Amino acid sequence: MCSLVINGRPHGPDAGTTTCQLHMRRFKDGDEIYVEPFRAGAFPVVRDLCVDRKAFDDIVAAGGFVTANVGSAPDANAVPIPKEQADRAFDAAACIGCGACVAACPNSSAMLFTAAKVAHLANLPQGQPERLRRVKAMVTAMDAAGFGNCSNHYECEAACPKGISKDYIALMNRDYAKSVFVAKDAKAVSDGAG
Amino acid sequence: MSDMNLTLHIWRQAKGTAAGAMKTYQVKGISEHASFLEMLDVLNEQLQEKGEEPVAFDTTAARASAACARW
Numbered sequence A: 001m002c003s004l005v006i007n008g009r010p011h012g013p014d015a016g017t018t019t020c021q022l023h024m025r026r027f028k029d030g031d032e033i034y035v036e037p038f039r040a041g042a043f044p045v046v047r048d049l050c051v052d053r054k055a056f057d058d059i060v061a062a063g064g065f066v067t068a069n070v071g072s073a074p075d076a077n078a079v080p081i082p083k084e085q086a087d088r089a090f091d092a093a094a095c096i097g098c099g100a101c102v103a104a105c106p107n108s109s110a111m112l113f114t115a116a117k118v119a120h121l122a123n124l125p126q127g128q129p130e131r132l133r134r135v136k137a138m139v140t141a142m143d144a145a146g147f148g149n150c151s152n153h154y155e156c157e158a159a160c161p162k163g164i165s166k167d168y169i170a171l172m173n174r175d176y177a178k179s180v181f182v183a184k185d186a187k188a189v190s191d192g193a194g
Numbered sequence B: 001m002s003d004m005n006l007t008l009h010i011w012r013q014a015k016g017t018a019a020g021a022m023k024t025y026q027v028k029g030i031s032e033h034a035s036f037l038e039m040l041d042v043l044n045e046q047l048q049e050k051g052e053e054p055v056a057f058d059t060t061a062a063r064a065s066a067a068c069a070r071w
Helices: A054-063 A083-093 A100-104 A111-122 A131-144 A155-159 A167-190 B036-049 B060-064
Strands: A004-006 A032-037 A045-047 B004-012 B021-030
Touching (some): A083 A111, A100 A111, A100 A155, A111 A155, A111 A167, B004 B036
Antiparallel strands (some): A004 A032
C-alpha cells in the first residue's frame, strides 16, 4: 500500500485521495516534487520510500476482532441494527490502515486509526460484549508501539483519504475511561471493598 | 497539455539503519494521464538504464486491485 509524503502531505495534494489514485495532471510542467516516506518512530523506514507498518497489525491483533463462535453465516437481517448506527460503523470501517493519519500528526499519534477500529465494532451489537476489554487492549498496544498521543491538531482527519472523522477519537477516549473505571470497580469488589 | 518535465527530490535510504538523504532527479516526457506511481516507474527505468538502484516504494494495492482507494 502506498506510503508517500508528496510535497509535505501524506498521499499528496488531493483531499480524499490515496497516492495510487493521484495523477500527474495535478502537477505542471517544470514542477519540483518532494517525495518522502511516512515519517514516524513507529513506522521505521525499510528502504527509500517503504516503511514498516507492523505496528498497525499489532494494534488490530490486540483487539480488532469479535471473539464469537459464529457458526454458519446468519440471516442478513437477523440482527437488526438502526440505519444511523450501521452508517457510523461503516464509516469507521472505511479506514484502510494506510498510516497517513500518523504521518500527518505532529505527535505521530495513531489515535485516529485505533479509534476507527474501535468505533467500527463499538457501533455494532456484535462488538458490545468485548467493547471495554477491546478498547483497553488496543490503546495499550498503541502506546506500546511508540505512537504519540492526540493533542487535537486534527491533521489526521485532514490527511485521511477515507474521511474518517476525529469524532471517533472522542468515542474511543470515552470507552477507554469507562474501561479504566470498570477495572477499578472489579478490583475493589475482589479486594472486598464497597 | 504536452508532456511534462519534472524535478524530483526523493528520499533515498539503503536500509533502515543507514543514513538517508534527499536526492534530486530529472524525469522527462511524463504524460498528464500517468499516475504518480507510473511516473516513479519511469524514473526507475531511467535509473536502471544508468545502472543505479531503483527507488523502492510500496505498490501492492495499486498493482492488484487498488483496494485502498476503491474500497
